[in-house]
Amino acid sequence: MINLTIDGKAVCVPEGTTILEAARRANITIPTLCFLKEINEVGDCRMCIVEVEGRKGFATSCIQKVEEGMVVRTNTKEVVEAKRMILDLILSNHQRDCLTCTRNGTCELQKLAMQFNVTQIEYQGAVKIKPIDDLSPSIVRDPNKCILCRRCTAVCKNVQKIGAIDVLERGYESCIGTVNNKSLAEVNCTFCGQCIEACPVGALKEKEMIEDVIEKLHDKDMHVFVQTAPAVRVALGEEFGMPIGTNVTGKMVSALKRIGFEKVFDTNTGADFTIMEEANEFVQRFTKNETLPMITSCSPGWVKYIEMNYPELLGHLSSCKSPHEMFGAILKSYYAEKEGIDPEKIYVVSIMPCIAKKFERQREELKNNGYYNVDAVLTTRELARMIQQYHIDFVDLEESTFDSPMGEATGAAAIFGTTGGVMEAALRTAYETITKEELKNVNFEDVRGEKGIKKATIDIQGNKVKVVVAHGLGNAQKVLEEIKSGNADYQFVEIMACPGGCVMGGGQPIKDAKTRATVDVRALRAGALYSIDEKSKIRKSHENPILKKIYKDYLGEPGGHKAHELLHTHYQKREKYQL
Amino acid sequence: MLVLLFGANKGYIYVRAEYPIAVKRFEVAINQAKEYGILGKNIWNTGFEFELEIRLGAGAFVCGEETALLESIEGRRGQPRVKPPYPANSGLWGKPTLINNVETFANVTKIILNGAQWYASIGTEKSKGTKVFALGGDVINVGLVEVPMGTTLREIVFDIGGGIPEGKEFKVAQTGGPSGGCIPKQYLDTPIDYESLASIGSMMGSGGLIVMDERKCMVNLAKFYLGFTVDESCGKCTPCRIGTKRMLELLERITKGQGKNGDIEKLEKLANMIKKASICGLGQTAPNPILSTIKYFREEYEAHIIKKECPAGECKALTKITINPELCKGCGICKKNCPVGAISGEPKKTHKIDSNICIKCGVCVSKCPFKAISK
Ligand SMILES: Cc1cc2nc3c(=O)[nH]c(=O)nc-3n(C[C@H](O)[C@H](O)[C@H](O)COP(=O)(O)O)c2cc1C
Ligand code: SF4
Ligand code: SF4
Ligand code: SF4
Ligand code: SF4
Ligand code: SF4
Ligand code: SF4
Numbered sequence: 001m002i003n004l005t006i007d008g009k010a011v012c013v014p015e016g017t018t019i020l021e022a023a024r025r026a027n028i029t030i031p032t033l034c035f036l037k038e039i040n041e042v043g044d045c046r047m048c049i050v051e052v053e054g055r056k057g058f059a060t061s062c063i064q065k066v067e068e069g070m071v072v073r074t075n076t077k078e079v080v081e082a083k084r085m086i087l088d089l090i091l092s093n094h095q096r097d098c099l100t101c102t103r104n105g106t107c108e109l110q111k112l113a114m115q116f117n118v119t120q121i122e123y124q125g126a127v128k129i130k131p132i133d134d135l136s137p138s139i140v141r142d143p144n145k146c147i148l149c150r151r152c153t154a155v156c157k158n159v160q161k162i163g164a165i166d167v168l169e170r171g172y173e174s175c176i177g178t179v180n181n182k183s184l185a186e187v188n189c190t191f192c193g194q195c196i197e198a199c200p201v202g203a204l205k206e207k208e209m210i211e212d213v214i215e216k217l218h219d220k221d222m223h224v225f226v227q228t229a230p231a232v233r234v235a236l237g238e239e240f241g242m243p244i245g246t247n248v249t250g251k252m253v254s255a256l257k258r259i260g261f262e263k264v265f266d267t268n269t270g271a272d273f274t275i276m277e278e279a280n281e282f283v284q285r286f287t288k289n290e291t292l293p294m295i296t297s298c299s300p301g302w303v304k305y306i307e308m309n310y311p312e313l314l315g316h317l318s319s320c321k322s323p324h325e326m327f328g329a330i331l332k333s334y335y336a337e338k339e340g341i342d343p344e345k346i347y348v349v350s351i352m353p354c355i356a357k358k359f360e361r362q363r364e365e366l367k368n369n370g371y372y373n374v375d376a377v378l379t380t381r382e383l384a385r386m387i388q389q390y391h392i393d394f395v396d397l398e399e400s401t402f403d404s405p406m407g408e409a410t411g412a413a414a415i416f417g418t419t420g421g422v423m424e425a426a427l428r429t430a431y432e433t434i435t436k437e438e439l440k441n442v443n444f445e446d447v448r449g450e451k452g453i454k455k456a457t458i459d460i461q462g463n464k465v466k467v468v469v470a471h472g473l474g475n476a477q478k479v480l481e482e483i484k485s486g487n488a489d490y491q492f493v494e495i496m497a498c499p500g501g502c503v504m505g506g507g508q509p510i511k512d513a514k515t516r517a518t519v520d521v522r523a524l525r526a527g528a529l530y531s532i533d534e535k536s537k538i539r540k541s542h543e544n545p546i547l548k549k550i551y552k553d554y555l556g557e558p559g560g561h562k563a564h565e566l567l568h569t570h571y572q573k574r575e576k577y578q579l
Numbered sequence: 580m581l582v583l584l585f586g587a588n589k590g591y592i593y594v595r596a597e598y599p600i601a602v603k604r605f606e607v608a609i610n611q612a613k614e615y616g617i618l619g620k621n622i623w624n625t626g627f628e629f630e631l632e633i634r635l636g637a638g639a640f641v642c643g644e645e646t647a648l649l650e651s652i653e654g655r656r657g658q659p660r661v662k663p664p665y666p667a668n669s670g671l672w673g674k675p676t677l678i679n680n681v682e683t684f685a686n687v688t689k690i691i692l693n694g695a696q697w698y699a700s701i702g703t704e705k706s707k708g709t710k711v712f713a714l715g716g717d718v719i720n721v722g723l724v725e726v727p728m729g730t731t732l733r734e735i736v737f738d739i740g741g742g743i744p745e746g747k748e749f750k751v752a753q754t755g756g757p758s759g760g761c762i763p764k765q766y767l768d769t770p771i772d773y774e775s776l777a778s779i780g781s782m783m784g785s786g787g788l789i790v791m792d793e794r795k796c797m798v799n800l801a802k803f804y805l806g807f808t809v810d811e812s813c814g815k816c817t818p819c820r821i822g823t824k825r826m827l828e829l830l831e832r833i834t835k836g837q838g839k840n841g842d843i844e845k846l847e848k849l850a851n852m853i854k855k856a857s858i859c860g861l862g863q864t865a866p867n868p869i870l871s872t873i874k875y876f877r878e879e880y881e882a883h884i885i886k887k888e889c890p891a892g893e894c895k896a897l898t899k900i901t902i903n904p905e906l907c908k909g910c911g912i913c914k915k916n917c918p919v920g921a922i923s924g925e926p927k928k929t930h931k932i933d934s935n936i937c938i939k940c941g942v943c944v945s946k947c948p949f950k951a952i953s954k
Contacts, residue, residue, distance in 0.1 A: 043661040046817050046856045057855045057863065060661045082852045089821040123825040123849065148814070167656065167814070170639070172824040174814030 004070035011066075011504055019061035019072055020048055022386075024518070029084065030074050034149035035062040035092075036198055037517040039159060046086050047112065050074045051354025060081065082449065084116045085123075093128070093172075094201075095144040101157055101202040102385070107145060108512050109198035130175060130554065136185035137362055138207055138355040139196065139344040143175050146203035148405060150229075152176065152195035159499060161304075161474040163191035180579050187307055188576040190473065193355035196451045206355045209376045215259045216347045216376075224347045226261040227327055227429050230254060231353035231417030231502040232380045234528035239384035240394040245524030247532060250399025255387045256351075257400060259381055266348065266402045268409030270327025270424070274298055275541035276551070278320045278422075279429035280558035281528040282492055286430075287466070291315045293468070294481065296422050296540015298322040300360035301506070305473050310480050311573035315495075319568040321373070323416065324350040324357065324575050325366050327406075328373030329566040334554045335406060343369065349376045351383050353417065353505035356497065365569050379507025408546045410475055411536030412442075418503035418526035419471035420447035420454060423494040427458055427467070428540045432458040435461045442539050448530075450500070450522060453478060466490035472499035503529065506532035587674070588628040588843065589794075592681070593648050596635040605633050642812040644859045645678045658815045659859035682711060702728030706772030716752075716789035726771075726774065732768040736790055747792035751875070755784025757804040757811075758864035760871025761797065768894040780871040786887055796893035797876040802830040804868040808861060816847050819862030825849060826869060834894040837882035843873060892954045895939045899954070904929040906951035911942035913952060 003012050006023050023030050030419070034045035041063055049058035052541075053071035058079065073079065091113060098104045130143040130413030135374065150167065154177060157163040164187050168177035178187045196204045216222050237248040256264045278296065285294050297303055297318045304312060321329070328350070332343040350357060358377045360366065366373050387394050412428055413504065424444045431439045444458035447467065452475040457543040459466045468490045470479045476495045482488045498505045500522035511521050533539060555563045593632025594601055603902070604636040609631050612618035620628045634652055636642045642651045646660035649671050684707055690698045702708050706728040707780075712735065712744035715721045719741030726735060732752055736742070743749050769775050776782050791800065805827045814820045829846055832838055850866030857863045873880060882888045889897040902913070902922075909927040921937040924930030932943070932952075944952045 042815075043858065044815050044817070046858075049856055057857075060858075063661050064663065078855075082856050085822075085849065086817050086853045086856065089817055089825065092825065093821050122845070123822075125828045126823045148817075148820070169814070171809060171812035171814045172820060174820060 002066045002068050002070075004066050004068070004072060006072045006177075007049065007074055013066055015065075017066050019050060019052075019064055019066055019070075021060060022066050023050075023072070023074060025060065028074060029514075031445040032062055032513060033112065033147070033200060034151060035517075036151045036154065036513050039198065040149070040151045040154035040384070041521065042150065042154075042293065045147070047083055049079060049082060051076050051079055053148045054545070063246040067269045077180055080116075084118060085225050085505070087112055087116050087118050090121050091118065092123050092125055092145050094147060094330060095129075095142075095324050096280075097419070099247070101145070103202035103382075103510075104207050106510060106512070107202060108209060110149075110201075120451075128173075128175075133183045134207060134444050135183035135357070136189070136191070137206065138191040138358045139184050139189070139193065140205050140207050141184065142201075142205075143177075143202050145201050146176055147201055148174055148176070149200060150176075151200065151205060152460065155198045159196055159472055159474055160190070160192060160497075161477050162188060162190060164191075165195065179577060181460060182577070186578040190301045190305045190497060191356040191359045191506070192305075192310070192473065194498060196355065196506050197504070197508070197510055199510075202511065206379050206382065207311050207358060208382060209358070209378055210382055210389070212348050213376050213378060213386075216322060216349075219347075221345055222347050223262050223267060223341055223345055224260075224261045224329055225347045226256050226348060226351060227265040227270065227324055227331075229324060229353055229417065229502065230271065230414050230421075230529060230532075231508065231525065232351050232383070234417070234503065234525045234532075235353065235380050235410045235508050236384060237394075238400065238511075240387075240451070243524075244511075244515075244519060244521055245528040247528045248394075249400070251316065251394060251397040252383075253400040253402055254397045255383075255390075255392050255394060258392055258397075259386060259390050261349070263403045264400075265327070265331070265406045267324045267352075267411050268413035268416070269406055269544070269546060270323035270330070271298075271413035272324075272410055272541040272544045272547050273319055273326045273330065273567060274323045274416075274422075275412060275425045275429050276547060277326070277563060279426045279433060279541075281318055281320065282426065282430055284312075284559065286463075286491055287434075291306075293488055293493045294318055294491070295493040295495055296320075296426075297571075298416070299356070299496045299498075300354070300424060301356035301501075302473070302476060302495045305476065305497060306355065306480070307571055307574040308576045309477075310484065313480060314571045314573070316483065317571055319564075319570065321366065321567055321569045322360065323413075324352065324377075325360070325373045325569075326567045328375075330367050330550065331406070332371050332373065333368065333566055334550055343371050346371075347375045349378060350374050351378050351379050351380065353502045354498075354510045355379060355506040357507075363569075368566055380505075380509060381507060388496045390570075405546055405549075408544060409539050411533030411539035412541045413528050413544075414532040414536065415528050417502040418448075418494055418522075420444075420449070420469045420494065420498075421471050421501065421529065423447045423467055423492065426492070426494075427465075429463075429542045431458070431460050432540065433540065434463070439463075439540070447494070448526075450520075465492060467492045467494070471496045471501050473497055475499075500526070588630060590629065590631045591634050592631060592637055592670075593634045593642070593652065595638050597638050598817075602633060602635065609633070619666050634848045639813070640807075641861050644861060647859065648678070649676065656813075656822065658813045659861075661858055686801075692735055703770060703772045705774055708913060710771070710783065710786060712788040714740055714788050714790070717743055717747065717792040717795075718790040729770040730773045731768050731770055732762060735771070735788065736767070743790070743792050745792075747794065749799070750791050750793050750795055751800075753781075753789045753800070753804075753868070754787065755782040755867070756787040756789075757807045758782060758784045758860065758867060760867040761800065761875065762871075763790075763875040780867065780874060782867070784864070788879070794891055794893065796889050796891035797836075797872040797879045798830060798834050799891075799893050800887075801869045801872045802827065802834055805830060805865065808865040812865075814861075816856075816858040816862060818856045819858070819865060822849055822853040822857075822864070823865050826853075826866065830869070832947070833880065834889070835881045835896045836883070836887045836894075838880075840884065842884055843877065843880050847873060853873050855934070898939055899934055900932055900937055900939055900941070900944065901931050901950060902932055902947075903951045903953065906949050907947075908949055908951075910948065912948065916942050916946045918942065 033047040042058035048062040051073040052059040133141040163199045233249040237246040326350040336343045412425035454469040503525035647657045651657040666676040749767040914922040
């Protein structure tokens with residue numbers, strides 16, 4: 001243990017602790033801006049500087065480690081003045097239009113400016129105006145709001161191992177850019193959106209579709225249906241000040257009804273379809289030993305990744321569409337027929353924790369009978385903004401339930417939103433499909449949790465099925481390399497593009513660096529999903545009565561002709577760069 | 580610069596690709612050393628192995644900063660790392676690394692050959708040995724000079740350098756290039772060593788030594804050096820990336836006659852913050868030219884800001900070229916030579932300069948046979 005004093009307070013922390021961390025443990029907050037725990041620890045912005053007795057310059061508290069007898073001061077006049085000046089400089093080169101900025105109220109820069117009582121810019125000067133990139137269907141990059149903290153490039157390069165964005169130029173001309181300064185639409189970006197989650201300001205955001213949806217809501221001829229992904233309900237409340245991991249399903253449904261959606265459905269029903277199809281596909285492939293391991297395909301960020309980086313392994317990918325696409329296909333076929341609605345007049349909106357789904361939605365192969373399965377994708381954040389736009393007092397809303405008959409879903413579907421969830425749900429169904437016996441313990445603890453790559457072996461009637469669960473594209477890469485080299489001894493793989501899975505997706509409420517360093521956001525949101533599963537009466541997708549009915553009346557067998565037409569898709573090699 | 584991994588058998592010489600002669604010479608030297616068996620495998624049959632590799636830098640000044648250099652060798656963008664840890668503890672590929680200037684290593688061989696006592700006998704109490712300077716600017720003899728530490732500036736400028744040309748007066752010497760500060764004439768007799776230079780706000784730095792005569796404007800000088808650091812900042816940290824740019828903008832305004840009361844204090848405040856808060860030596864020393872010129876020539880800054888005058892006559896926006904009616908004979912030579920037609924006047928009558936047209940090129944000043952025109 002190391003003893004030191006911070007602002008006169010004696011502190012004792014383990015060796016290797018940073019000054020910042022030591023201060024936090026002593027309840028002393030050192031402001032930071034570029035720091036993102038374990039992702040970006042580079043000391044660039046200089047907001048975390050402190051005085052260390054005996055040192056000439058300031059110390060960088062987010063990087064530098066405590067030393068025995070160290071005397072640290074975080075709040076001297078000089079330190080505070082320097083930080084104010086640094087903020088002044090950042091703001092002097094920043095397009096300060098908070099009132100019309102999506103991050104107004106959640107912006108870390110804005111908060112610091114308030115905390116340091118910066119009421120005017122002392123060092124005014126040239127402000128470079130650079131073009132905004134809004135050409136991709138998923139992300140808008142506004143370099144004029146970028147403060148060059150590099151949190152985005154760190155997550156893209158070091159966590160996701162993509163490197164779609166990096167710092168270009170030098171000095172004052174430095175800016176975040178892509179190869180040849182192309183749009184993100186034309187480079188190797190997967191649209192996982194992890195960079196958005198990392199950005200402290202409004203320089204990165206989703207491509208909004210709120211206006212399009214409102215337009216359709218006012219169109220008398222249109223039947224506007226909405227569906228919500230599992231991960232949305234355990235995060236949406238955060239945008240209204242509720243604790244992380246609060247399940248707000250009932251209020252969310254009420255809000256969507258108040259906004260005016262004709263029907264509010266649950267993507268979880270779609271997830272149950274996915275499990276039916278995916279488990280069936282796996283059982284087929286497993287028994288025939290065909291292109292194993294089979295890899296899940298419900299994460300469009302991941303699908304784009306493999307199409308661009310490992311096209312030779314595309315055969316391993318399950319042909320299943322992602323849950324909301326399956327559900328959209330069912331709505332515009334089975335449901336439309338049943339209700340006597342012209343599918344042309346159906347507009348399906350998906351509320352997703354994801355921005356890759358904005359890209360996925362436009363894929364030509366995700367059309368049936370000439371109609372896109374899904375017409376608009378809104379993120380959890382966009383829904384929150386919409387709720388505010390409609391002046392709905394979310395916290396005090398009454399609870400409502402999803403519309404029947406398409407709103408029933410199982411516990412298996414709920415856990416789709418977290419890493420390991422798809423695997424667990426699929427195993428529940430695969431087990432019973434193969435063995436025709438009841439699975440006693442439906443909880444597969446081995447595939448749960450935060451570990452980047454989880455491996456487990458499941459005994460299905462004497463067959464040892466080895467499974468792997470990976471989340472985050474950096475981990476996905478490791479698994480793919482293993483498969484490519486022929487060293488994969490497993491048969492079933494679940495991959496999600498976002499570290500933690502969809503609960504931590506690129507469309508989820510953004511948590512500031514301090515929250516991310518001190519609270520396990522993933523565990524709280526995932527915990528809420530597991531608790532939905534625990535409380536569900538039905539916890540296996542194949543037992544969902546709605547599904548049984550639809551298969552019986554309409555689709556036929558899982559993997560059958562009709563099911564294939566509506567619920568499966570295909571993939572293509574995709575160029576990484578269009579230069 | 581030379582990078583050595585100790586206890587290891589690998590060394591790098593990092594040199595800019597733009598210096599082909601230096602690169603060539605290093606190649607020859609390395610090959611010769613290999614031929615003699617003092618580099619490579621099994622040196623002098625001791626079993627010890629040492630390889631030396633030349634790494635070419637792409638010309639970024641900041642890649643001379645030791646940790647940026649290490650990043651560059653490791654194949655990343657040449658950006659400094661936060662210190663500590665210092666390279667001696669965690670350097671190239673995270674290993675303890677000795678990284679020094681080639682001049683330092685050149686001295687080491689001499690120390691090994693002649694002994695530490697011999698080396699310690701040269702120089703001052705704290706700064707030992709000799710130092711090579713690149714002497715330049717307004718001085719008669721320019722070139723590389725090697726002097727014992729502790730030699731005074733006067734000896735270098737006047738004895739070795741031969742003094743100031745055209746009979747002009749010495750104004751300042753800038754040591755350490757853009758990282759150093761200016762040394763005014765009251766310090767001509769200061770012995771040049773690490774400590775003395777630091778005490779008067781300058782530094783040894785790269786060993787540059789530029790002499791400037793009375794015609795040099797100190798605000799302009801600071802602006803010139805700052806322009807260099809702004810161009811060379813890697814952009815990693817806020818104080819240097821934005822701060823140096825803001826200082827440059829302030830200086831540009833001052834030299835254009837748009838300075839405001841309080842600008843000097845603003846500059847000082849920002850400069851002191853940048854010195855302390857920047858990550859690497861580039862940012863930490865970038866304010867030196869400003870701080871030293873303000874320290875020794877504050878009145879020049881004030882003249883620019885308050886009187887809108889450039890006492891040295893270098894800042895074009897602030898100089899006014901006028902014809903003295905008492906000396907003008909109306910010869911018309913100035914009118915003929917003015918490139919922009921700013922001068923008017925009848926023959927044999929006093930001529931006049933339209934200051935709205937005049938671009939202050941100074942041609943008329945030198946052409947007037949009666950020395951009637953002055954800045
Ligand atoms: C911006 C910057 C540029 C530098 N450029 C060089 C250089 O070109 N050559 C060099 O030898 N040292 C350069 N240095 C100094 C080195 O980083 C390093 O401190 C020095 O070479 C250490 O060796 P020494 O102790 O032998 O001088 C530079 C330092 C900074 C901050
Ligand atoms: S990024 Fe932050 S500081 Fe900048 S305009 Fe948006 S809210 Fe304001
Ligand atoms: S969306 Fe993902 S892949 Fe694209 S730039 Fe952001 S972090 Fe990188
Ligand atoms: S885009 Fe956002 S995260 Fe990336 S460097 Fe700029 S401010 Fe930081
Ligand atoms: S993990 Fe979830 S949120 Fe992330 S890209 Fe995949 S589907 Fe979207
Ligand atoms: S001081 Fe300047 S050169 Fe050094 S790291 Fe900071 S921005 Fe880069
Ligand atoms: S200084 Fe040049 S431009 Fe001005 S009057 Fe003289 S010759 Fe003409």
